Amino acid sequence: MSIDPMIPPRSNRKLRSVIDNLALLRVFVAVVETGNFSHTGQRLRVVPSTVSKHISALEKRLGGQLFVRSTQKLGVTELGLRLYDHALAILQDVEAAEIDISEYNSEPQGILKIAAGTVFAQRHLAPILIRFLEANPKVSLDVSLSTTSNHLISDGIDVAIRISDALDPGLIAVKLAPNIRLYCAAPAYLAREGTPARASDLARHNCLVVRGVAQSAQWPIKGETGATEFIAVSGNFVADNVDLLLQAVVAGVGIGHLPLFMVYDLLASGDLVEIFPDSRAVASHIYAVFPERRNMPLKTRAFIDHLKAEFRPPPPWAVL
Template sequence: MLVENITDLVIFVAVIKVGNLSAAGRELGFSSAVVSKRLQRLEEQLGVRLLNRSTRKLCVTEEGLRYHDYCVRVLAELEEAETLITAGHSQPKGTLRVTVPAAFGRLHIAPLVPEFLRRFPELRLSLHLSDSKVDIIEEGYDVAVRIGDMKDSNLVARHLGIDRRKVVATPAYLRKFGTPNTPDDLAYHNVLLFANPAPLDHWQFIDPEGAPCSVKVTGNFETNNCDALRAAIYADAGIALRPVWDVWQDLKAGSLQVLLPEHTHPSFKIQAVYPSRRHLSQKVRVFIDLLCESFGDTPYWDVTT
């Protein structure tokens, strides 16, 4: 049995996304009455209830959740098939859903958005900035930028750069409290901790001879927000371990100073990842190509440090 009209699937997915019949109708250009009628027709054809509806609340049934996952995949495959057929004959079209780490996205992805939209005016970009590691397949994202090892075998990765870490502090803090000469000296300093999700209070080092060591650090402030951590650093409140991509301009300007420069830290991959399919959709390809073009073989934040 096949669904009579693919639009019914589009409506169903939109209703789940926004959680409201009227809002879904406005997004798609239908009245709430039409949306309700189409959902009812879909349920009758399937012989199951997908949604429990009341005057105040809309709840998805267990069957509705399972069917929603299939609908998202089917619609994505149809969009990809259309893109493949028209590739080389037209601009990429449709909606590209991207999720990226919040601070990295704000600093290095968001500035590329105007150029991306200028090049591909028939694409609609939905950019999600969050430090939560979402399941891009389950949540319907086309591509994600990930920092760290990739453990999901259902995703394909393309290299964008390396996330290198540096211990930093302001010159004013160092004048007041002194400069640590060894990792063990950090025990005598106030350390500002990044918590995502748990505080990173064991810092890993590799000494000049290549031997690894771990140092427990403590301080009076922890946060899961890069901007809040930056504010604390610039208030001369303590020492922090930060990615070079976050502080490269500060290091270049001299407003932050690298500490323990002879001790390095484990680095992480920065990658664009997307669901493993036989064909890479045109809209994903052009987005990743722009990232690679903009970052280059050695990203600009590494060149200047």
């Protein structure tokens, strides 16, 4: 006769049913430690008859006697001593688990996986993350930087920082700041080629284009009537990396249409000069996005709240 490996032997099933019943184990351990049913009842706040019923049920399930009863005291049998060691270890593990879960739910802790775009993260994310760690010492950060969007659920990402005007469906998004774009060039370029005075002047200028970005070769600029015109531009430098393009703009190669969060300090220092300041515009927004969860881990909620606080009030590069 074959035996199904998924079905434990009868004796093991009895033991399993005992171990699964923590209430029986708690009563049993208390009886061993107090030495009688009355004291156990006082400890567990139940009547002695209930303690007696629990012990009888436990002995029946195990098929053996756990205590030798006398008029004066209870003696623990060899079977009882063996069960006590196991039961005590089980209850201690359960208590440790309860404490751990309670602490987890009362204070942010654990590994928080974050994804962000490289360009924004390298300029602005590091101090934000450092302040979060200082406020939440039991949290560890695992940060992934990429020029492409991660798939949050399959990649196990808790929170992603994204700059977009079209987010993935099914994600929860918290708007942090506007992504403002503007036109700028190095003083050396403007001294050499002249400063464009109107939108149509861009046709004769060397305009550096970011490949794959919306409106990369059709620049929106306010015309003389105040309406937005889309000007077709071109130049001798096209790149799919905004940082590389920025370096070319700073070196005086041509004019760039770039995010304010990248060039704010360069404008303040004079390394770049803004062109068409009335044409500053919100191209998209910076979001914290995360999968929809009914029971969000405390570490994730704490980080999202931290991000909200970091962007209130908005930083100077997020103001038109």
